[in-house]
Structure formats: C-alpha cells, structure tokens
C-alpha cells in the first residue's frame with residue numbers, strides 16, 4: 613500500500629496541502645478526484661517524488677520516498693505527471709524505451725526491447741513508433757507517455773490525468789488495461805481523473821480532495837453520492853446506477 617501520513621505542503625509560502633493522512637490500498641485502482649486546484653497533482657507528485665517532501669511521511673510498499681534510492685524506487689513505482697513538451701524531438705519508441713531505464717541502466721537487452729514493443733502494441737502505437745513526438749496528435753502523444761510508464765513494469769503505477777486528450781474508445785481501452793493490471797497482474801494503480809464516470813465505472817477506491825484536504829474516501833459507491841459530489845464540486849449533481857455502478861449525471 614501507499615501510506616501518506618501528516619503530509620503538508622506549501623508552494624512559495626502558500627499552503628497547498630494540509631496534514632493529509634490517507635492510504636492507497638495495494639491491488640486496487642484508486643481514483644483521486646476533486647475540483648481544480650484541490651491539490652491532487654501536488655499530492656501525486658509528492659508520492660512520486662517529483663517534488664521533495666516538506667512535512668510528513670510517505671511510504672510506497674514499505675519504501676520511504678524521502679530516503680529510498682531513486683533506482684530502487686523506480687523499480688517499485690512509475691509516475692506520469694501532467695505532460696510537458698520537453699521531448700518533442702524524440703521518436704515514440706525512444707520515449708517508451710525510457711521506461712526501461714531503471715531496469716537496464718543504459719544497457720538495454722532483448723527483454724527490454726521486447727517490453728517496449730509490447731507497450732507500443734498495448735497502446736496501439738506500433739505504426740507510429742518511428743514518428744517524432746511533435747508529429748503525432750495530442751492523444752497519441754498521451755498514449756506514448758502512458759506506454760512509457762507501462763513499460764517500466766512496476767508494482768505501482770501513478771498517472772496524473774491519463775485520460776487527457778483521449779477519445780472515448782482509447783479512454784475506455786486504457787481503463788480496461790489498468791483494470792487488467794490490477795485484476796490479472798496484481799498491480800496497484802492510482803489516477804487523477806476529472807471525468808467522474810471513469811472513476812465511477814472503473815475505480816475500487818476513491819479519494820476526494822478539496823482545498824488541500826481529504827474530504828472523503830472509500831469505495832466508489834461510498835464516495836460518489838449525490839450529497840458528497842454536490843458539496844465537493846459546489847454544483848448540483850445527481851447519481852444514478854448503471855450496471856451496478858454509480859452513474860454521475862451533471863447536465864442541467
């Protein structure tokens with residue numbers, strides 16, 4: 613599991629996260645939800661050590677993120693933050709191959725190559741493998757970044773808004789793949805997601821953040837209720853049921 617204990621965080625003197633204590637269960641798909649600016653990305657970045665921890669403690673499968681060596685942590689957890697366009701002159705296959713770095717440390721073997729091709733295939737990118745990142749669409753670039761994290765082949769996968777730019781079909785296929793990782797692969801996944809129905813349909817566990825605090829956590833059915841969601845997003849929200857899962861309705 614991932615244990616977050618007493619984590620507070622400030623940026624430029626402004627408090628962003630306030631004394632967060634929560635757990636992401638092992639072998640589950642956890643969705644972090646909440647309005648813009650709630651602190652979801654900041655929390656995920658702290659777990660993934662993209663930001664240094666200022667206060668509190670975070671452990672991932674027993675590894676303290678503040679003290680575990682990077683190469684050790686990178687074999688336990690893959691994190692994909694929100695994309696930045698720093699690597700546009702990289703071919704898709706090269707980007708995905710970066711995911712194998714923690715395993716081969718600069719000396720890729722046949723197994724690494726095989727894993728890269730599996731990842732490209734899993735995300736329907738084989739035909740685009742030789743294209744540069746700035747020569748593909750937003751959704752294709754997004755899938756390539758997810759494929760890179762996938763190729764890292766870790767017990768934990770943390771993805772910040774992985775559905776960005778994905779059409780309905782690719783979004784569904786990604787969620788099905790993530791579920792497969794959890795259900796058949798015994799892995800654990802955490803995603804930040806804005807479209808609540810993806811959490812409703814696919815997540816086991818939901819953590820709702822608002823104003824830098826955890827305001828609700830539990831199963832999708834426990835958290836995704838009309839009262840909780842209407843309060844969380846400060847807008848009237850109705851919740852129905854579809855195939856035994858909550859279905860969130862938010863049009864007027």
Ligand SMILES: Nc1ncnc2c1ncn2[C@@H]1O[C@H](COP(=O)(O)OP(=O)(O)OP(=O)(O)O)[C@@H](O)[C@H]1O
Pocket residue numbers: 623624628646647648649650651652653654655
């Ligand atoms: N580099 C930064 N400098 C200053 N403030 C920041 C910085 N990064 C984030 N913040 C602030 O921290 C708060 C939390 O941001 P964060 O990105 O974690 O929220 P979020 O829940 O992921 O939001 P969103 O849904 O909009 O992506 C926001 O108020 C944001 O303005």
